[in-house]
Amino acid sequence: QAQDVTLRIHHFLPASSTVQVELLEPWAERVEGQSDGRIAIEIYPTMQLGGRAPQLFDQVRDGVVDMVWTLPGYTPGRFPKLEVFELPFVPGNARATSAAAQRYYESHARDELADVHPILVHAHAPGSLHMKGKRIRTLEDIQNVKVRAPTRIINDTLEEIGASPVGMPVPQVPEAISKGVIQGAALPYEVTRSLRMHELTDSHTEFHGERGLYTAVFLFLMNKQRYESLPQDLRQVIDDNSGIDLALEIGATWDKAEEPGREAAREEGHAFDIIEGKELQRWREASQPVIDAWIAERDESGDDGAALLSTARQLIEQYSEK
Amino acid sequence: MAMTGGAENGTAPLWALWDRWIHAVAAGFAILGGLALSLVAILTVVSILGRAFLGSGLGGDYEIVEMGCATAVFTFLPYCYLVRGHAQVDFFSRWFGPRLRLFLDGLADFLFLAIAVLLTWRLSAGALDVLQYGESTMVLRLPVWWGFVPAVLACGLLAVVCLYGLLRRFLGPGRDESGR
Amino acid sequence: MTAFSLGLASFPLLLVLLALRLPIGVAMLVVGGGGYMLVNGEAALLNYLKTTPYYLFANYSFSVIPLFLLMGQFATRAGLSEALFRAAYVFLGHRRGGLAIAGIGGCAGFGAICGSSTATASTMGQVALPEMRRYGYSGALSTGTLAAGGTLGILIPPSVILVIYAILTEQNVAAMFLAAFVPALLAVFGFMLAVSVYVRLFPAEGPSAPKTSWRERLRTLLSIWPALAIFLAVIGGIYGGIFTPTEAAAVGAAATGLLALLKGGLANGGWKDVLLGTAQTTAMIFLILLGAEVYSSFLAMTRMPMEAASWITAAELSPYLVIGGILLFYLVLGCVMDSLSMILLTIPILFPIVSGLDFGLSHEETAIWFGVLVVIVVELGLITPPVGLNVFVINAIAKDVPMLETFRGVLPFLIAEVARVALLVAFPGIVLFALRFA
Numbered sequence: 042q043a044q045d046v047t048l049r050i051h052h053f054l055p056a057s058s059t060v061q062v063e064l065l066e067p068w069a070e071r072v073e074g075q076s077d078g079r080i081a082i083e084i085y086p087t088m089q090l091g092g093r094a095p096q097l098f099d100q101v102r103d104g105v106v107d108m109v110w111t112l113p114g115y116t117p118g119r120f121p122k123l124e125v126f127e128l129p130f131v132p133g134n135a136r137a138t139s140a141a142a143q144r145y146y147e148s149h150a151r152d153e154l155a156d157v158h159p160i161l162v163h164a165h166a167p168g169s170l171h172m173k174g175k176r177i178r179t180l181e182d183i184q185n186v187k188v189r190a191p192t193r194i195i196n197d198t199l200e201e202i203g204a205s206p207v208g209m210p211v212p213q214v215p216e217a218i219s220k221g222v223i224q225g226a227a228l229p230y231e232v233t234r235s236l237r238m239h240e241l242t243d244s245h246t247e248f249h250g251e252r253g254l255y256t257a258v259f260l261f262l263m264n265k266q267r268y269e270s271l272p273q274d275l276r277q278v279i280d281d282n283s284g285i286d287l288a289l290e291i292g293a294t295w296d297k298a299e300e301p302g303r304e305a306a307r308e309e310g311h312a313f314d315i316i317e318g319k320e321l322q323r324w325r326e327a328s329q330p331v332i333d334a335w336i337a338e339r340d341e342s343g344d345d346g347a348a349l350l351s352t353a354r355q356l357i358e359q360y361s362e363k
Numbered sequence: 364m365a366m367t368g369g370a371e372n373g374t375a376p377l378w379a380l381w382d383r384w385i386h387a388v389a390a391g392f393a394i395l396g397g398l399a400l401s402l403v404a405i406l407t408v409v410s411i412l413g414r415a416f417l418g419s420g421l422g423g424d425y426e427i428v429e430m431g432c433a434t435a436v437f438t439f440l441p442y443c444y445l446v447r448g449h450a451q452v453d454f455f456s457r458w459f460g461p462r463l464r465l466f467l468d469g470l471a472d473f474l475f476l477a478i479a480v481l482l483t484w485r486l487s488a489g490a491l492d493v494l495q496y497g498e499s500t501m502v503l504r505l506p507v508w509w510g511f512v513p514a515v516l517a518c519g520l521l522a523v524v525c526l527y528g529l530l531r532r533f534l535g536p537g538r539d540e541s542g543r
Numbered sequence: 544m545t546a547f548s549l550g551l552a553s554f555p556l557l558l559v560l561l562a563l564r565l566p567i568g569v570a571m572l573v574v575g576g577g578g579y580m581l582v583n584g585e586a587a588l589l590n591y592l593k594t595t596p597y598y599l600f601a602n603y604s605f606s607v608i609p610l611f612l613l614m615g616q617f618a619t620r621a622g623l624s625e626a627l628f629r630a631a632y633v634f635l636g637h638r639r640g641g642l643a644i645a646g647i648g649g650c651a652g653f654g655a656i657c658g659s660s661t662a663t664a665s666t667m668g669q670v671a672l673p674e675m676r677r678y679g680y681s682g683a684l685s686t687g688t689l690a691a692g693g694t695l696g697i698l699i700p701p702s703v704i705l706v707i708y709a710i711l712t713e714q715n716v717a718a719m720f721l722a723a724f725v726p727a728l729l730a731v732f733g734f735m736l737a738v739s740v741y742v743r744l745f746p747a748e749g750p751s752a753p754k755t756s757w758r759e760r761l762r763t764l765l766s767i768w769p770a771l772a773i774f775l776a777v778i779g780g781i782y783g784g785i786f787t788p789t790e791a792a793a794v795g796a797a798a799t800g801l802l803a804l805l806k807g808g809l810a811n812g813g814w815k816d817v818l819l820g821t822a823q824t825t826a827m828i829f830l831i832l833l834g835a836e837v838y839s840s841f842l843a844m845t846r847m848p849m850e851a852a853s854w855i856t857a858a859e860l861s862p863y864l865v866i867g868g869i870l871l872f873y874l875v876l877g878c879v880m881d882s883l884s885m886i887l888l889t890i891p892i893l894f895p896i897v898s899g900l901d902f903g904l905s906h907e908e909t910a911i912w913f914g915v916l917v918v919i920v921v922e923l924g925l926i927t928p929p930v931g932l933n934v935f936v937i938n939a940i941a942k943d944v945p946m947l948e949t950f951r952g953v954l955p956f957l958i959a960e961v962a963r964v965a966l967l968v969a970f971p972g973i974v975l976f977a978l979r980f981a
């Protein structure tokens with residue numbers, strides 16, 4: 042039968058990516074089912090509807106598309122409060138960080154997403170360092186090593202601890218590693234397999250302890266006017282598939298999505314180095330200035346930076362226990 | 364190039380003067396863009412040399428390359444229009460009469476003008492957007508609106524050049540020459 | 544009208560507008576923008592255009608294009624074409640048809656440092672044509688050779704068209720270049736063979752020039768070291784893992800620029816000509832890129848390409864029949880259209896179809912193999928009548944040769960190219976083996 046509404050979802054990753062297969066497709070199926078087919082959903086991967094990844098937020102805000110999945114990290118400076126989860130050694134596992142980020146958004150950062158209708162705020166499992174020809178076992182090992190950084194915060198973190206970070210788009214990473222433009226990259230295992238990093242790198246450094254080196258926050262958003270124009274019952278269907286329950290579920294999915302990448306690296310016989318205990322403490326201390334700078338910057342624009350940080354940490358703590 | 368048409372009536376010298384002016388401005392703009400592009404090439408080489416011999420390239424050279432190349436491309440647009448450098452399919456028009464050809468070329472000029480105006484308008488709005496949100500590049504933290512300034516200026520110049528081309532085609536001397 | 548039928552109708556409409564002589568980028572913007580507005584609303588289009596043109600042009604992957612074009616302009620000014628032709632000439636000139644074979648060799652050498660076809664044709668044309676005419680080469684053979692030889696500018700990496708195909712289909716540019724290499728050598732060989740056969744059939748059209756002494760040969764060979772060094776730096780740098788394609792293009796532009804400066808090619812306003820020449824071609828390409836961006840966003844929204852792909856897959860046609868049909872379609876389209884527009888216009892529609900076909904290759908291999916085939920076939924459009932850009936370029940230099948003569952002269956090379964395409968379709972391994980062993 043004819044649908045009442047068709048919603049287009051736009052994102053920048055391939056159709057085979059975790060986000061499309063594990064989040065967007067099941068979500069679309071559920072919403073279509075619960076609306077008795079009155080909502081139809083079309084998913085457009087790899088920026089098929091035009092533009093480049095940093096434009097996704099504008100596209101959903103302006104109604105160029107109905108929904109997007111994107112990273113606030115692509116438009117640095119635009120979502121300063123949400124950045125708190127990307128600070129070094131703040132994030133926990135994906136489930137706890139996702140739930141905390143969703144709650145934090147609801148209680149402390151609504152203003153940053155006021156122009157759109159957020160479905161879900163989530164995060165990936167803490168990232169690791171994937172290296173070629175250079176094992177990282179101590180803070181000394183990473184001095185002056187060229188590492189690709191995914192976001193501004195991790196870029197600053199790497200710089201602070203003495204590495205020389207290189208900013209570059211994700212698709213360039215495999216080529217840059219194989220050509221020695223960079224010696225390694227900070228990435229979650231969730232994407233390493235599709236980037237074929239297991240064929241290009243030979244060692245991996247993970248951070249054990251309660252908190253990981255870094256994460257990136259993800260946003261699943263809907264155009265505000267589009268949402269408000271839906272009839273009440275259809276809005277209810279969207280609401281039933283938004284928020285904290287979804288964050289917990291999707292967070293757990295992302296934790297699970299780490300395994301295949303790690304397994305692929307293990308099968309290649311790679312070295313795995315763990316930073317923990319006293320050494321981890323050194324890394325935390327070395328990167329503290331990044332946190333202090335973030336707090337100062339928040340204070341300057343009228344927020345209470347330290348309070349925001351402690352809220353974020355408490356929330357992660359709280360959801361780590363459950 | 365059709366726009367340097369001969370003197371068929373009294374207004375021709377004035378048109379010729381205008382032709383020279385417009386051409387000089389568009390070419391000047393393109394040359395500035397070309398210099399920006401050359402600078403991008405040089406900076407990239409410096410970055411590679413730094414990477415090879417000093418162990419570290421220019422941080423964020425990707426961002427300079429992107430911004431520099433975008434600037435170059437936008438500034439090239441008015442010049443390319445003026446020298447009729449844009450690709451078109453000329454094959455079928457040989458069977459068109461001169462009046463139809465003049466009409467079609469006028470239509471093309473008009474559509475080009477419409478697009479130039481649209482782009483200038485929309486890119487200005489885009490510039491305000493990125494300015495308002497304080498968007499900056501990741502490593503060098505260059506404000507993104509910097510990149511929009513030459514883009515908006517170049518599209519504005521493109522609109523002026525297109526408008527001139529349209530007027531020139533219908534009002535200027537030697538209009539038959541426009542049908543190549 | 545459903546979105547799907549809008550998508551379907553847009554393609555013939557676009558072809559009509561092109562036939563009406565609208566600039567190609569403008570036609571794509573008009574049809575794509577109009578369709579976008581109908582499917583997604585006026586406000587959506589206006590918002591989409593706010594930042595899209597900027598982010599499209601400020602794209603690291605695309606930055607390689609103006610840099611390669613700048614490099615080609617500098618190379619033209621550096622007098623390299625002369626040295627390359629001389630080097631081929633002193634070794635091959637004394638044979639029957641030797642100057643034409645040397646012309647192919649010169650084009651191949653220049654193609655290795657220049658990413659554009661017409662630039663290669665016009666540069667080599669200015670150098671090689673007067674020589675050939677001086678030794679009594681027929682108008683057909685001399686102009687045909689250089690028009691065809693010019694296509695080596697695109698067929699031999701670096702190549703702007705290969706870069707654009709790689710970006711459109713999300714393939715690795717370096718892998719694309721690597722895969723194109725052996726087929727390019729086959730083209731050089733095929734062209735030289737075509738000349739040899741031609742002069743055997745018509746000996747009067749390509750007489751031999753005097754033999755050159757070995758001392759002269761060695762001296763000339765030394766004069767091409769800058770070209771060789773730049774080629775090795777650029778292509779070797781990409782393959783050898785020293786830099787990315789964009790960086791390679793920057794290095795090439797800087798090196799050829801320095802060379803042109805040293806040879807005095809930038810004096811007397813030469814530097815302005817370089818920048819303006821780069822400006823013209825770059826703007827032409829990027830306007831079409833912008834048109835293609837808007838048009839393909841609209842097409843994706845109509846879901847026409849995806850559905851067409853699933854029909855073809857469901858019809859279970861022989862994959863070779865489909866690919867043969869596609870290549871034939873390009874050959875026909877190439878008679879009246881330029882290569883870049885053809886690729887930008889059709890790849891968004893045809894690539895999903897080809898990706899769905901089973902040739903016993905991996906997805907990436909299919910993409911690269913198809914890309915090499917497409918680039919060859921669209922480049923043939925440059926030398927097929929009635930509209931052949933390279934033929935026009937060469938013919939403008941050789942003012943005494945009628946256009947028809949040049950098209951006749953191109954014929955042997957067309958035959959060689961069709962044979963090459965057939966070979967590459969039958970044996971994808973020729974394209975892919977370099978990748979498999981890389």
Ligand code: NA
Binds near residue numbers: 654
């Ligand atoms: Na080439």
Ligand code: NA
Binds near residue numbers: 932
């Ligand atoms: Na043709």
